[in-house]
Amino acid sequence: MPETKQRTAVIGGAGVAGMSLAYQLQRTGWQVTVIEANTAGSGTSRAAFGNLEPYSGGGPHNPITRKFVLTSLRDWAQWHDDVSRDARMPIEMVHKGTLELAFNQSEMLKLEKTVGEVKAEGIEFNARMLDRDALLALEPNVNPKAIGGLHFVDEAYVDTHVLLEALRKAGERRGVRFIEHDLVKGIIREGDEVVGVDTARGKVLADVTVLAEGSGVNHIAGVPHVRMQGIMGEAIEVRGPPGYVSRSIQYGDSFMTPRENGRIFLGATYRETERSPLERYRDRIDPNVAKELLNLNAVAVPGVRDFQVTREWSGIRDKTTIDQQPVVGRWQFSGLFISTGFYGLGITESPATAIALANLIETRSWGMIPPTIRSDRAGL
Numbered sequence: 001m002p003e004t005k006q007r008t009a010v011i012g013g014a015g016v017a018g019m020s021l022a023y024q025l026q027r028t029g030w031q032v033t034v035i036e037a038n039t040a041g042s043g044t045s046r047a048a049f050g051n052l053e054p055y056s057g058g059g060p061h062n063p064i065t066r067k068f069v070l071t072s073l074r075d076w077a078q079w080h081d082d083v084s085r086d087a088r089m090p091i092e093m094v095h096k097g098t099l100e101l102a103f104n105q106s107e108m109l110k111l112e113k114t115v116g117e118v119k120a121e122g123i124e125f126n127a128r129m130l131d132r133d134a135l136l137a138l139e140p141n142v143n144p145k146a147i148g149g150l151h152f153v154d155e156a157y158v159d160t161h162v163l164l165e166a167l168r169k170a171g172e173r174r175g176v177r178f179i180e181h182d183l184v185k186g187i188i189r190e191g192d193e194v195v196g197v198d199t200a201r202g203k204v205l206a207d208v209t210v211l212a213e214g215s216g217v218n219h220i221a222g223v224p225h226v227r228m229q230g231i232m233g234e235a236i237e238v239r240g241p242p243g244y245v246s247r248s249i250q251y252g253d254s255f256m257t258p259r260e261n262g263r264i265f266l267g268a269t270y271r272e273t274e275r276s277p278l279e280r281y282r283d284r285i286d287p288n289v290a291k292e293l294l295n296l297n298a299v300a301v302p303g304v305r306d307f308q309v310t311r312e313w314s315g316i317r318d319k320t321t322i323d324q325q326p327v328v329g330r331w332q333f334s335g336l337f338i339s340t341g342f343y344g345l346g347i348t349e350s351p352a353t354a355i356a357l358a359n360l361i362e363t364r365s366w367g368m369i370p371p372t373i374r375s376d377r378a379g380l
Contacts, residue, residue, distance in 0.1 A: 006031045009361070010197055010206040012184040012220070014040035016048075016160075016346050017339045018212035019167040020354035023083065026174040028358060033177045033204055035184055035197065037216075041164030043280040044214055045346060047233065047315025049257040049265045050160040051248050052076055052348045055118060055125060055152045056098040060345060063121040064372045065325055069345060070123060072352030073154065079351035080158070086170035092159035092260060096247035098152045099130075099138070101300055103145060103251075111150040126153040141244055141303050146251075157248055157257050160347060179204075184213070186221030187336065194336040208361055210337040214280065214318040217340055224332045227321045227380055228341055232275065234285045234314040235267035236293050238307035245301060254296040256304070264304060266297040275316060285312045319343035322379040328357055329366065329375035337361060338375050 007030050011018045014036035022032045034040070054060070054069040076093075084091050102108040108129075115127055130138065131148045138151065168178065179199075186198040187209060196205035198221075211217045215228045242262040249256050257265045269289060290312050298305040320327060320341045326349065331338040339357055342349055356368035366374060 007208070008206040009033070009208040009210060010035065010204050011210045011212055012197060013043075013211065013213035013216070014168070014178065014180070015043050015045035015212065015214070016164065016167065016350045017045075017342065017353065018210070019164070019171055020350040021210060021212065021339060021357055022176045023086075023167055023171045023174065024354040024358040025361065026171060026176045028362065031175065032171070033179060033206065034171070035179045035182050035199055035204065037181070037183045039180050040168045040178055041161075044315045044317065045160065045164055046281050047235065047313055048160045048344075048347050049235070049248075049255075049267060050158040050163065050347050051098070051257055052156045052158065053098055053152070053248070054155070054348065055114075055127065056100055056155060056248075056250060060325070062323070062325060062372050063123075064370050066118075066121070067123060068352060068370045068373065069348055070125070072349045073156075075351040075355065076156070076158075083163070083166050083170045086173050087166035088173075089162070089166050089169065091162050091166050093156060094247070094260065095154075095156045098155040098248040098250065099135070099142075099149050100152070101135070101142065101146045101149045101249065101251040103143075103147060105147070108148050114150065127151065128153065139246065139249065141301050142249065143300055143302055146300075155248070158347065159259060163347070184211075184220055187223055187333075189222065189333065193334040208335055208337065210339060210357070210361075211331070212339045214316065214340055216280075217338065223336075226327060226338070226340065228318050228327075229321050230273050230275065230316045230318055231343070232271045232273040232314055232316055233268040233344075234271075234289050234293070235265055235312070236285070236290050236309050237311035238264050238266060238294070238304055239310045240264060240304065240307045244303065249300050251300040252296070254293070254300060256297050256301065263310070264307070266293050266304065268293070273316060280316045282314045283312070285314050317343050320380065323372075326353070326373040327375045327380060328353055328369055328373050329360060331375050
């Protein structure tokens with residue numbers, strides 16, 4: 001009986017989207033090669049706070065997409081366990097929810113409206129309004145001038161840096177091949193079929209090509225343009241006593257996410273940028289921006305102003321200009337797929353997106369990908 005040829009895939013981009021898909025495809029029988037211009041996990045994904053948030057401030061406003069993100073949140077526990085097991089390393093994941101604060105009655109009414117809107121979508125979720133006493137009992141170091149808040153109980157956060165390292169190790173142990181410091185310059189076509197990529201070092205041929213390089217896809221020769229825009233986000237890290245903040249806290253344009261060792265990430269700015277897609281992560285920001293972020297977050301938790309700033313960085317979020325929804329699926333030519341435009345939701349959506357896109361590649365069925373993020377929707 002003749003041997004069945006192993007199917008091959010090449011993925012451009014080793015962020016959370018690219019490495020998650022590589023891991024999923026490899027464990028379902030594919031041979032996967034991932035090509036990264038820098039080092040795996042060094043781009044925009046490295047800048048993420050790791051919040052898993054289908055409901056709170058960073059969540060999608062489209063109800064169909066929100067249901068997909070909620071599916072991904074529910075996938076996260078098993079995904080976390082699988083990646084941790086295959087990587088043979090623990091990944092910090094904390095299930096304490098997200099707090100949104102209110103400092104006046106108008107802001108409280110706005111939070112109550114959020115609860116009503118999500119319930120009206122027919123989505124089951126666990127959220128509760130808090131008065132001032134309940135808020136301070138949950139987070140004693142929150143500004144006592146807050147009159148209450150909304151606790152999205154089911155939300156969580158994951159340590160992004162550890163996750164990226166684990167995805168790489170889990171993929172490698174499964175057989176994924178990583179090629180670093182190599183640039184995808186163009187796609188290789190035979191007629192209307194894409195059969196691989198052309199890189200700075202040479203050609204990589206595969207049955208399937210997937211581009212997961214954010215807005216960098218628009219710099220790859222032969223790839224039809226995707227209507228996307230890069231938005232730079234800047235953030236800082238401070239260090240306080242462990243447990244000083246125990247969950248993600250949001251107020252206005254500020255948000256913070258802790259780590260169990262006392263580090264607290266404070267963010268973030270939203271600035272349009274023309275920065276090169278090859279320079280998606282920087283480890284320095286303007287000192288005035290760092291001061292602004294510290295002051296913004298100190299409104300919610302005044303004590304952070306006294307903590308030492310231990311790190312600062314910026315990254316580029318990619319959003320589609322037509323609807324700010326991701327772009328996932330087949331892209332124009334046979335054998336070419338795309339996974340991009342997550343605009344702050346890449347970590348949250350990574351399990352469900354990897355599973356759904358792998359299913360599309362395997363079966364050619366769109367069934368698991370909602371219409372609001374499909375790459376064949378109008379206007380892209």
